[in-house]
Amino acid sequence: MTAAGDTVAVVAAVARLLYSNGLTTERLIETVERLGRACGLTVSVLPAWGEIVLRMEGDSLPGGPVVETVAAAPTGVEMNKVTRTLDIVEAVAAGRMNAGQALAALRAIDRLAPVSLLRAVAMNGAGAVALAIIFGASDPATLLLTGFSACAGGALRRGLAHIAANMLTQPLCAALLAGFVAALTSRLLPDADPYLIALCPCMILVPGPHLLNGALDLARLRIALGVARFSFAGLIILVICTGLIAGLALGRESLPPPGPVVAVPLLFDVLAAGVAVAAYGTFFSMPWRTLGIPIVIGMLAHASRWLALADGTSVAGGAFIACLLVGVIVTPVANRLHLPFAAVAFASVVSLLPGAFLFRLAAGLVTLMNAGETAAPAILVPLVVDATTAAAILLAMAFGLILPKMMLERLFPVWSGVAPATRR
Template identity: 50%
Template sequence: MLWLLDRAAQLTHLKRETPCPEPLTCEAALKTTALAATLLFAHRQTTERTVTAAEQLGRALGVTGTVLPYWGELTVALNGAPISQIVPAKPLGVDMGRVLAVTTVIDQVCHGTLSAEAAQSALESAGRLPPASTPHFTLFAAIGAASLGVIFGTLDATSLLLIATSAAIGALVRRWLSGFSNNPLIQPLCAAFIGGVVAAAAGRLLLSDAATMVGFCPCMVLVPGPHILNGAIDLARTRIALGIARLAYAGVIVLLICAGGLFGFTAVGANLAIAGPSPPVPLVIDVIAAGCAVASFGTFFSMPWRLLAFPIAVGMLAHAARWALISVVGTNAATGALVACTLVSVLATPVVDRLHLPFAAVAFSAVVSLMPGFFLFNAATGLVELVSIGPTAPAALLTSIATNGATAFLIIMAMTFGLILPRMLFERVLPAPA
């Protein structure tokens, strides 16, 4: 009995001497929350998920705050207290590895497996994760461009080799430029210029009968699909200013891609012609090419290798559904994109919620190969031809420009609705898993 009393006294004394970690101050919690929001926002997590995750982290750290996203900055303010922080943040990059790492840190803090004191350093480590290596980035740029060529009906080996070579050179140049320039607009301009030069040279040397596709496909890899879709989603959630800013940024990139490709053709002394309708591709070839394209875009987004299998499978299934609708049922490209994106959203939403994965990493990489780069570039080519011909331009040229432009717009709208509507319905009907 005396031994038990003595042991209890020892434990009581030890408990008194053991320091208990003090909760973070409001300023420290605000700084950690702002860092998490900045990393998510800058690396292309959806705006809604960025705001929700940052506010959840703030509550776990003992503060209740509000995150207000704008183009170029984030404002994080504590409710009921005159404390706020404005941090610079531009959503220019796409790095799903960092998004996943930041999301993992937030989940650990919310579940109590990571202390509040360690959250700041863990977030800083997540923000320093390296992107995909240059060899991987170059290889998958070549694979992605060639896969898009197959999807749009280019099946001869010479043309596909030219497409892959052009995209690989462009990827190397983009990585080289990123080493000494922080301007995100120079890279797509120069890569598109290389694509135009290679395509024009192939046409003049009679190396390929599909010189237009040789020029288009490396440029289609550069189309900022995630930024276009994220901007449209922000508009759908009534974040009007941010949505318009995202779409304006994406529009400038598309404009520079078109200009770079046209400059490349002009530098070699060739004229870029409007590409005709793509011939039908067999189902098996289309689905395999779609899987390769999804893997390529996942690599561009620095997605961890262990996560690629699911978006590849979902993307291949979505392309199969799109192929059946277009080739068998006879629907148009916009309807096919709507059904494919809806299928991807329905399949991906419960999985990413259950596994705490970023929705953009899975869903966008599975459908970004459906972005209407082919139609955008055809419309741009037609506009250049219209200007060069002048008032005597044939009516068929005007019809082609209008058709390609309208098709591109409808596909973007269809993809946006297909992705966001099931996602919003799941969020409203089903509670988020713990």
Template identity: 50%
Template sequence: MDPSHREAALKTTALAATLLFAHGQTTERTVIAAERLGRALGITVRVLPYWGEITVEIEGTPISQIVPAKPLGVDMGRVLAVTTVIDQVCDGTLPSDAAHSALISASRLPPASTARFTLFAALGAASLGVIFGALEATILLLIAASAAIGALARRWLSGFSANPLVQPLCAALIAGIVAAAAGRSGLPAISLVAFCPCMVLVPGPHILNGAIDLARTRMALGIARLAYAAVIVVLICAGLLCGFAAVGAELATTGSTRPVPLAVDVIAAGCAVASFGAFFSMPWLLLPFPIAVGMFAHAVRWALVVVAGESAATGTLVSCMLVGIIVTPVVDRLHLPFAALAFSAVVSMMPGFFLFNAAAGLVELVSIGPSAPASLLTGIAANGVTAFLIIMAMTVGLILPRMLFDRFSSARQQSR
């Protein structure tokens, strides 16, 4: 192979790896897809992803390319477009010299429109309000309006700053201001008005991708992903509490929510799944699948928690394992990012209510000081531990089928 062709093939392979990595594909699938593309282009490469860059090396030579890449976003439309280009090159339906320009076109696909993004942010936040027991029309409209304003602010800020931390901070600040103002007006369920618009900001795919990297012993990358997700959660809490402080109010902790009827719970879960499909720029034709899976999973969780009397963590673990079993072969078949699709299906199970309750309790503890009642301390501990257990249950439940499926697929390929 002449040097110019080898250099072009390396450049194309590095571009494909960068696009997949930056838009939410799991690290393992990014490496597999890029190495597969390299072979189709006539080179054998090793792909080494790190936080901040990807190194693509041609095996047996000192030739390599280092490209900047940070896995900050989730865009299923772009991931699908990139994997389609890779499939076409590998199948011979797309000429090798046209692959680079096709990947550039895939990288320029627009995200979900502002109208869709805003509408589904409002729908998702209101749906989470229903799941947590807010059935009053006034409260749901207020939750939806707060989330819609936050979504518009996020899109507006994206045109001024590429920093991904600014958007959730400002959206949470808006949610805090709206909830605090509503509380001064005497409206009930203010905690849900504050929490629900913030729950749609929780970076679930980054948590799952980080956990998968840790499970595959990519320790540095996994820790970096989880640290990024943790920073976003901290900023969401900070923005929410600052919003209350700006209005001169305090966000008090609230008790556990009452369960809603099964039909209401399942329909609301489906709406929440649809909203996150919009956040992740999921093509419309793919949206029914995660909605159906999410509704099924939530029905299972509702039966385990409400009927069988199991804990929220146990119900979440079983439901997420079922989602992982159903979703894993589908995402491999369609070359979709596992973390984004799986998280979309179980987003309504995220323990945002407990996380934000614990944060509110900590602020209340600091303001009261040594005279704080013991019940406040136990409430903070209970909310924090519950949130941790549910997150662990979601993570293990989703990635365990993923890991087992990969192990089975590798063993089957080796036997062949």
């Protein structure tokens, strides 16, 4: 391959790795354009669902402008791949690596394996148990069964990843297993809380980074890509709900009502939040050396939410305050450490997602369908409440995370870790 061909291949490989592994669209475009300038090229980046169109022109391309269509879909979240790819971009820009060396390094990054099976399964269970504690669980039976269900679901997902190319199969089967375990618990162990045993392993499956990246694209008026990201995330949430309800139905049960609200002490809430963040950092293949950063941020966020709720703030208001804090801290940290903003931010606030309301809404809709024309009007009230509450929390989280990022990168680009040359 010629030197010009190596350069084109490097730009295309960087764009594909960053786009398919969770980097925000805005940062993707800025990074690829910066890499092009370092290689003597002017690069235009047009991302769409399933592909990226790159138009490159410059004196180093003897045949004139080159248009490269790179097949890539933004369906993954691999922090280690993003971090290493951005490090290579920095090395090329600083002149420490030529195009041939960069291309070889990028191919090695593409072959990186996910975290070990043991770590993935163990942290899957630990994250679900931490969420159960945040939601008020304290009895050993509930915590043990929640951890067992989540560990089994994590192992099932890893096994399915090797035999099924469809990305919807993994959350569907894991949610199905969680629902079936909760149904058996309801029949065999009445002292345990089947509601949390069903809920927490499914909360682990919610595709938060895709929702957040979709919201960022809509805020930047990339309507088509934002809608596509939301549709992908919504489809995953739909199959999670379907799997959960089907698993409960296999055990001839429906989603049990939540128990009474239990006030969790601040210390327990904060420590459990740290464990949940560590679990999500594992799911996103975050290196151990950087995992402590989102853990600390997530603990601070949960402390602020706990204090806000104790002061009488609504659930949506508490989520907004916590996410606002996370957005202010994560924006400079993610940019300077070459981490995907959406993955770090979501990992820090995962337990704030209204998964409980969404799953109850899905179960309530099934109940309404089964009742048919004989359904009592009172069935609609909890459905409306759950839907409205879920929407309010999602909007509060989106605004809380996105507004600080956009404002800080616009007003204080250097402080935010964004090079002045890339400021828009």
